Amino acid sequence: MLDSSDDNSSVSSSSTVRSDLMSVSGSDDVQVDKDSLLEQALDALYEKRGSTRENALAAIIEAFNTNLQLQFVEKKFATLLHQCINSIRKGSSKEIALACHAIGLLALTVGSGDNAREILEESVAPISQALKSQSDSLKTESLLKCLAVVTFVGGNETEETERSMQIMWQLLHPKLGSNVVAVKTPAVVVTAVVSAWAFLLTTMDGCSLNSKDWQESISYLSTLLDKDDRSVRISAGEALALIFETGSIEKFAAENKTPPDGSVLEGNKSCEGYTRILGLKSKILNQVRSLSAEAGGKGSTKKDLNSQRNLFKDVLEFLEDGYTPEISMKIGGDSLQTSTWSELIQLNFLKHFLGGGFVKHMQDNEFLHDVFGFTPKRKHILGVEHQMSSGEKRMFRSPNSVLNKARTQFLNKQRMLSKDRNVGHFAVGMGDEDV
Numbered sequence: 001m002l003d004s005s006d007d008n009s010s011v012s013s014s015s016t017v018r019s020d021l022m023s024v025s026g027s028d029d030v031q032v033d034k035d036s037l038l039e040q041a042l043d044a045l046y047e048k049r050g051s052t053r054e055n056a057l058a059a060i061i062e063a064f065n066t067n068l069q070l071q072f073v074e075k076k077f078a079t080l081l082h083q084c085i086n087s088i089r090k091g092s093s094k095e096i097a098l099a100c101h102a103i104g105l106l107a108l109t110v111g112s113g114d115n116a117r118e119i120l121e122e123s124v125a126p127i128s129q130a131l132k133s134q135s136d137s138l139k140t141e142s143l144l145k146c147l148a149v150v151t152f153v154g155g156n157e158t159e160e161t162e163r164s165m166q167i168m169w170q171l172l173h174p175k176l177g178s179n180v181v182a183v184k185t186p187a188v189v190v191t192a193v194v195s196a197w198a199f200l201l202t203t204m205d206g207c208s209l210n211s212k213d214w215q216e217s218i219s220y221l222s223t224l225l226d227k228d229d230r231s232v233r234i235s236a237g238e239a240l241a242l243i244f245e246t247g248s249i250e251k252f253a254a255e256n257k258t259p260p261d262g263s264v265l266e267g268n269k270s271c272e273g274y275t276r277i278l279g280l281k282s283k284i285l286n287q288v289r290s291l292s293a294e295a296g297g298k299g300s301t302k303k304d305l306n307s308q309r310n311l312f313k314d315v316l317e318f319l320e321d322g323y324t325p326e327i328s329m330k331i332g333g334d335s336l337q338t339s340t341w342s343e344l345i346q347l348n349f350l351k352h353f354l355g356g357g358f359v360k361h362m363q364d365n366e367f368l369h370d371v372f373g374f375t376p377k378r379k380h381i382l383g384v385e386h387q388m389s390s391g392e393k394r395m396f397r398s399p400n401s402v403l404n405k406a407r408t409q410f411l412n413k414q415r416m417l418s419k420d421r422n423v424g425h426f427a428v429g430m431g432d433e434d435v
Contacts, residue, residue, distance in 0.1 A: 038063050038072050045083040050092055057087065057098035064105040065357030068364045073109050080106060081119060088126045088143075093136040100127075100146035104353060107153040111367030116154035123150050128167050134189065141192040144168060145353055148196035152203060153367065161200050168197045172220070187229035194224070194232070198239040199349040202342040204246070218243060218280060225287040230304045233291060234311055238345055240284060241315045245324070245341045285319055292316050331362045334376045346371065 037059065044056035060080070063069060073080075080102070087099035107119045127147050134140050151164040171193050172185060185193075221243075224236035292312035294305070314325045318341070327338045327347070338344045350368070351358050362368055363376050 038069065039076075042076060042080060042083070045080075045087070050095055053087060053091065054095050054098055057084070057095065057102055060102050061098065061105060064102070064109060065355070066360065068361070069109060073106065077106070077110065077115055081122060085122060085126050088123075088130055093139040096130060096139050097142035100142040101353075104146045104149035105357070107150045108350075108354075108361065108365060108367060110153075111365075112153060112156075112370075116150070117156065118154075120150045120154035120160065123147070124164065124167075131167065131171060134171070134183075134185075137186050137188045140171070140189050144171075144192045144196040148199050148349070149353060151200055155200075155203070158204065161203055165197055165200050168193050168200075169217075187227070187232050190224070190227075191229070191231045191235045194221070194235040194239050195349060198235070198242055198345055201239070201242055201246075202346050214243070215277065215280075218284075222280065222284050222287065225284070225291065230308050234308055237288065237291070237311055237315050238341070240288075241318055241341045242345060244319060285316075288312050288316050288319060331359055331374075332376065334363075334374070336362065336372060336374050338372075343372065 041056040041059040041063070044052050047053055047056075063072075084099040084103045084106070087095050088103075091099060103119065103123060107116055110116055110119070123146070127143050131140060131143050147164050147167065151161055155161045155164065172190065218240070221236045221240050224232050225240075227233060227236075289312075292309055292315070294308065317323050318325075324340050325338075325344060327344060329336050329347075336347075338347055354361055362372075362374065369375060
């Protein structure tokens with residue numbers, strides 16, 4: 001059940017990352033070096049050359065994955081946010097994808113509060129605008145994940161979450177004008193929309209859901225179970241399991257069985273709605289049963305097929321007997337457990353988003369501790385000497401790391417500027433090109 005396709009985010013005792021609170025063995029210069037590299041990367045986001053900004057964003061992402069950058073965020077929160085938003089507005093598809101990831105990491109780092117709300121409010125409009133141009137699936141997928149994460153962290157009101165979910169859903173059901181032809185949405189985008197939408201649904205109260213809109217959503221998700229793409233079917237299956245877990249199906253059926261005022265609708269419309277919902281539930285149950293036992297077909301891999309079977313076996317057991325999948329995973333020497341579809345969907349989504357930074361954030365990020373009710377054991381005491389992990393060595397000592405490449409670019413430019421000043425000239429936009 002737990003998605004483990006990302007090798008970079010494996011969780012085991014060997015993956016334990018040391019605490020930032022320790023001094024680094026051999027020198028205090030490493031922390032200063034980390035801060036200066038982040039400062040240089042942030043400065044590079046003002047450069048005209050798109051590739052320079054892309055490298056800087058990659059360096060920032062790597063730094064935020066390796067350590068919880070609380071001190072840097074405290075000083076440079078607003079600057080980093082607005083430069084990333086500028087990248088979303090004006091950058092290439094690659095730069096947009098990187099900026100989205102950086103904004104998501106920023107939101108998870110600051111946790112819930114005023115800063116998270118500012119991230120959400122400042123990001124929604126540019127993300128929504130960028131989603132209207134679906135020229136690149138990678139860009140679209142990154143925008144959806146970013147919108148999901150910033151809403152998850154910063155959206156305190158139901159209306160804010162519903163707004164983001166509606167933006168996502170419009171990619172699957174766009175409002176078309178009379179002269180606009182509908183374009184088939186790529187499977188990877190459909191999967192991304194459904195996954196992000198379900199991730200936000202985990203924060204919603206089932207009692208506040210609108211009956212008509214959610215009946216349409218359930219009907220659409222049911223049609224996705226018949227699609228050829230296995231990832232689409234799996235994402236739809238998880239979303240439907242979550243909807244059943246919230247009790248939405250029963251709520252909608254009860255609403256259609258008896259009107260709020262207890263009256264009888266003309267032509268038995270209420271009874272028809274009740275019958276339609278029960279029929280939809282029966283259809284979904286048959287679809288799930290079939291997918292849980294599907295035989296391998298041409299072009300299907302054993303791994304994907306097993307993932308589908310395992311998921312829909314769990315969904316079937318839940319629909320028939322009410323048993324939810326219980327998952328236990330090791331993070332360092334600690335155990336994280338989930339016992340609901342909501343928790344499982346949250347865990348899988350954040351694990352995918354954080355990638356190689358998942359273990360570090362789960363160990364040190366208090367916001368994630370609150371989300372999952374997870375309290376890791378503190379294995380290191382302040383003052384204990386800390387040896388750099390292999391990941392930190394690659395990040396800060398390897399000449400090929402993105403941070404050292406960014407530093408080299410920065411130093412080279414400084415040398416050029418200094419040289420030109422010495423001969424009485426100014427270096428303005430040398431070799432730069434607009435996006």
